[in-house]
Amino acid sequence: MSLPSTSSGVAVAPTGGVAVEGFGVRHAYTTGGEQTEVLDALDLEVAAGGHVAITGPSGAGKSTLLSLLGGLEPLQAGSIRVGERDLAGLGGDALAAYRRETVGFVFQHYGLVEVLSALENVELALTLTGRDRASRRAWARELLEQVGLGHRASHRPAALSGGERQRVAIARALANRPRLLLADEPTGNLDEEAAQHVLDLLEALRAERGCTLLVVTHNRRVAERANELRRLVGGRWVEP
């Protein structure tokens, strides 16, 4: 897949979602000399622009799957293809570049840097791409406006409510125009109203940008919002 180009031939940021395919994905952790199998020959197929919810009990392997899809750790066995990119064999800088260019993360714990303001947190993701300060600041401000937090740009996370922090995290996840959005329990720390707001926002942004959205959740109501529901138990898919 080639990036769309301007008339001058300069590559522009990708838009739209990306298909995700996984085959025979296995993953194990070794603690104290003991190996624990977390994912067991897992297959996965998500259409470009799709919205999939993954549920399952604690320790089922949901977060591990999300980590592998997001390139947070290298693949041990099997294959994962995200768009045209094969994650098998990627490591170090290549995996960092994949995360920077293709993936946006939303965490349950928000993952905001406490000493930075909302605006600076969003800008941080853009800083890693080497963009100049003026353009990244303008884009970060625009993203905060989009998530309804333009007026809270200068506030630090400690001064924001849980819902507001998660909206800042969503703005940051969208900063580099990701084609795959991965959300790990995005409403896990929010009250009902804030959770509803965040879900509405995620859905609206996905619809507007057409990116592929994978949500890991325990929450049935969050899962029901997805186009497709998958349930993971003991590292294998089971009927939801």
Add this chain to the structure above:
Amino acid sequence: MRWRDAFTLALESVTRRFGRTALTVLAVMLASALLVALATIVITANSRVIRQVSKGGPITGIRVLAAQAQPGQLESDDFRPGRPVDLTIPAVEEIRSLPDVAEVAPVLVADTLAVPPETPDGPERIFERMVGVDLRRPENLPVTVLAGRLPAPGLSSEVAVTLGYLDRLHLDADRPDAVIGAFVDLASPQVYRQVNGEIDYRGRWVHAQIVGVVAQDAGAGQFLVPIEQTQADREWALRGIGDGDRQPLPTSEFTGLVVVASSLDRVGPVRAAITALGFATSAPEQLISNVQRYLRVVDIVLGAIALIALVIASLGIANAMLAAVRERRREIGVLKAIGARDRDVLRAFLLESAFVGAIGGVLGTALGTAVAGSVGLVVNAYLTQQGLEGVRIIVPWAVLLAGVGGATLLAIAAGTAPALRAARLPAREAVGGA
């Protein structure tokens, strides 16, 4: 991540978490302060001690006397003079042309009858000597100003006195300032006739103001004057008839010299060459060598203290940075999740360490300079009380740079292991459990 962005991020992290980094900064600051204060005090003390040993003159100074050298002269730092020998201008030129001779300062001592200002229990007149030196180059002379200043070169109406003069007038040596501004009449003797075996003197009078109190080792005498004055006195004496052994006419152009060698290690050869020309010499070679040996021991001890402080500071930095890495595992994971490479994280943490070091270094250097200044004030109060020249605390640029730069480098070195640990943390830290 570009260097500029990493710089900004690290600076924000340090300044906005300053409560947490304050103790680390304090440790660096104290180590840096100790280093700067010790280095400044040691450098100042070393130069002051050497200056004291060399009597305020150049450390490479050799005193030459218009007298023959006795056998074994070079085995002693002091003069071993034999019978008088003329120190003529050709002899001075010969000495000046010796290898490794940087400067030659002539000294001419002349007898004088002094009429000091009236004091409650002091004498009305004293027989003394005036030491004439070349005051255009006072740095070549073993002269230390204790109060006031040196007489202006070539000006016979100004004179400096020694503490010995104060003693002869029964004045308080702790208050040398008291005599400054007073006038003294100085008479150079000339034997102008002899009647029935008795000699008659007449004097060449000079009315001079005391402008300073000095400690000097250029010649034996309690008055320090421009050499032009004692040369004029010599001419005046030569116009008389003299009187054999009792008041002989002066034959030597100078009574002594101060010869400055080009470097400390050339003092020995230069002194040997002058002695070989037949003149008695004196140089504190062995004394300086011994003093330097003791100073080296002091340097080593103080260096060890500074080293311990540096080690403690670096352990503090390493510990604080390790704690920061432990506390910020998730933040580091998130940073990687949004695309930071290992080297981006390494760079950010190293820069944080560098900032802690630089802030601590700047504050510590300022504190160290202030401490050294305060110590200088106390030392000066003591030295003045002892009738000695005070010290001037000057913090060398190298010490200032070492205070700031050294602290920064130390912090970077101490922060390297924690930064590497942070860089190697897996991006998965952002997510947590399975």
